[in-house]
Amino acid sequence: MAKHPVIIEVLPARARFLEYKSSIAGKGFFESATMIAGGDHITPGEVIQFLKDNFPECPAVYLSTPWGGEFSREFVLPFLEKKKIKDVIPFELEGQLPYDPAEYVYDTMQWPNIEEKQTHVVAIGALRKTIVPWLTELRDAGIVVRGVYSLLDSQMQVILACGEKDGLFLHLSRERLTLLVLSGGRPRIFRSLPFGYTELLQRLSTQWKMSKQETEALVHRLPDINEADADFLKKNFNLSKSNITILEKETEAFRKKLATELNLSLTSISLPLQDLENQFYLVQDNDSDYLRGLLNSSMPDLNAKTLVMEQTIFKGLHPGYLICAGGGLSQTSSRGIKLLQGDLKKLTAERQQRFNLTPLIIVGAAIIGFALSFFLDYKVRDHDFQVSRQMQEKVFQQFFGVKPDVNRKPAAQALEILKKEKKKTEIFRKFFNVPRLSTLLVTVNNALASETTFEMDSINWDTRVLEIQASTESFTDLSRIKDLLKNTKIFSEVISSREKAMPGSGGKNRIKFALDLKPVIEDK
Template sequence: MYRRVVGLDIGSYSLKAVVGRGGFGRFEVHRFIEEPLGVMAKSEPPGGGRTEEAGDALARAIALFLDTSTLRDAEIICALPGHLASTRRLTLPFVDPKKVQRTVPFEVEAQVPYGIEEILLDYQVLETAPSRTEILVGLARRELIAKHLAMLEAGGVDPRVLELDTTVLSNAAPFLGARSGFVFLVDVGHVKTSLCAVRDGRLHSVRTIPIGGRSFTSALSEDLRVDVAEAERRKHASGLEIMGPSTPAFSRAIDRLVNELDRTFTAPENIRVGNAGRIVLFGGSARMRGLANLLAERLSVTVEAPKLSDDPRFLWHPKPGEERVLPTALGLALRGMARASVSRLNLRREEFIYRRDFEVLRRRFLPTLAIAGALMFLLLANVITMIVRNRHDVAGLDSRIEAIFRETRPEVTRIVDPLAQMKTGLQDVQRRAQALGLYGGNVTALDVLREISARVPKDVDVTVSDLSIDENHIRIHGSTGSFELVDKLKEDLQKISFFTEVNVAEVKSDANGGKTFNLTITVGAPGPPTQAPPPRPGTPAARGGT
């Protein structure tokens, strides 16, 4: 099913959200929302980390933002701010995934000033070769993750994914004109500058520079000896035109940013790929007049503003200026919606693993469950009705069968299964009828008896004590005066056309001086009369008379 997803970018100056819908490998982006933070919620010290009072103010601002934007029931994806996290790019001399998984914690522990039990990490593979694996590791202290999640929880947010605000930019890269080539996405924010290098649309490297718009404002306030609000106003009004001998601190802040960007571009992992083709520059402080031209001149690289692609899945059109501030929120939303998102880091692991709130599930799925329950009830009622109706029909049919059976077989007094008993009776009738019809011929059993009677000579005294007729045989047990008469009887019966074989057996003398015998006659289809076999030696026919 489709899920309503929100990429929530909790910046130092404003809250930004991209709202969309995703599921079944598809996604749609519906709208972008931005809400500036109040003075108290913005109060974040330069070293990072808000005071308890500022954290409470930010939580209240988030809660109000979710309520006014009707985002409470959506699935929310958030990022851990870059100054709370750290990244490491590692090259391992093997490619076995299980071996990589076992090795990463030991490699990281050797590079951070904390014990491995104090940090939480996740990693994703950037590149593999026949004998090496390039991975990007994201890590943060468990204590800082816990505080950040607690602040989000106070604002009513239980994020399904907690990414890094640098890596998520790679998800938005293909939609910001960075689908091919080696491109740096540079987000100059209020407190920091986030960098994400993408190579042909794939994540390559990231970095966070602790310099942003607030650093420029503070430096200008020092140079001009005015308060922060006035320095902010003059910065927006004049931009870099105000740089000069009278603003040395401001110039140094700008130079620091340029130098850190140049240092990133010339880092070994980036030099190995080649010179950066261009910079896509965005963020609230990137709107400062003259900054893009200065970076292009100092770094000898093309600097472009982000331009959202004309993708049919984007169902809204950004207002002027929104494209410069939405990339992080867009990257977060795509992380939650698109199956093929580029970034894969998630610090909601182990004790911080995401557990969907049951109440949210109840509110989201209660209408669906109610409809499903009603449908199941109707289906069950229909099945029960069909069963009752079928039973009633079966009972009526059984009664009719029993009545027909009683009419057909009145001699049967014990009725157990009338249908089975009727089948058995029918089979008996069929066997009898078949025997009477001699199986396919036109001669009946009565014809057989009549033919036997006609063939027995009138002067031969034959007594038949038992006669049985089955499907293919006639068995006769009888008695007569002598052996010769038995042979005479056999000879005469063999002349019947539909008797294929006549056998005499068990000829014995009885107490009255006669002979008893058994005749077995094999019956076949009628045919031409058969010739009588020659008489046995010693019979009356062989001696020429009786």
């Protein structure tokens, strides 16, 4: 019987529920439960029925963004003004997201650097179309949604709540791998990859000829695979020699894939492993020694530690509900990402429940009184009103070259015209002040003249960013290329992405990559 709000974590084929209390007296977690979807994907209807059956007195819920469509982006803006940051963020996200930024709902965390006059921004959000159906069905069922949280943000809230401010944190769940690097409590890198251990469980289930549930239960009971030999596994877990061979083979294949993903992510930010010595943490999704050993062995140069929960609010909480707990912290703290905003708030049941007839009666009486007063006074003021209106239209047309829209306030229409003219001026200013493409290409050619391993495949220029598709022999060469381009002073940003090792001529691998070069725009 839930007397407090329930946090819901929506995953592809399951959902987790955690009763949560947040008050002046403190925060706490109570009853928890997990439901399995009837099909391949969980539906709002299943969640609603589960809530009614298991948490009938639940006053409200905090909902995670449904699986799919989430994003996180990090960038540094060379100024501190909050209004300017708010205006610029949509332009920064444009081109970095698969869809138009307007199709997403997002929030940001910001860390100003007063000395360097810049702001580190982390933007986290999700597609509106993935959230709206859930809010609509929950509202129609009379269930109040107090907040929508991001699964990415909730993971970071768990880590911050444990008091850790520096280090590399890995969280491997069934559905995804999350990598977070914190420096001074600020995320230096925050990535979530659609790469979970469900893939490993499915492969083992198929080859062992066992159900998925039996396979998962067995895997979670296994010891650290790096410490257990075949005889121990055969004796204590009744595994045949062939099944042990399958386990070792699939474990090694998964470990290599996991290690590759981690190394690529760390290489992309040029983060040396020695900088993470004694600062490598595992955030457990379960109590499995086997998966803990799998994660640990993926980074053999580091000694992993499990994030300590005993002295935190999570003491006694099953690890599987940590993300739910982080969602509650996110929505009841000032630093969390709040995705229930704007037009989405209109889809909550709470707003409808607070709606009653008393305000309608008061507003209706006020409207009738105003209309009656206006009508009685209208004939007296009609002549003066018409003269004043004609004068206003004449002045408006002289200043702005168009007739005022009778359906709009002149001030609002004038402000819109001024904004459009200002936007045109800004576009022309940026167009004429940006360096020409020929200048940029000459600069790139001169800067990289000594780089014999650099091969350019293609370029793309949209007056804001020069994108170069190229290749070189190693990540060291790539780092040197980026430094050379930064030293030209003509580019404000030099960002590499999509680094991938590909076979080259002569049997040697080459590093394929994309460079985004943002030219400096001079104010003239």
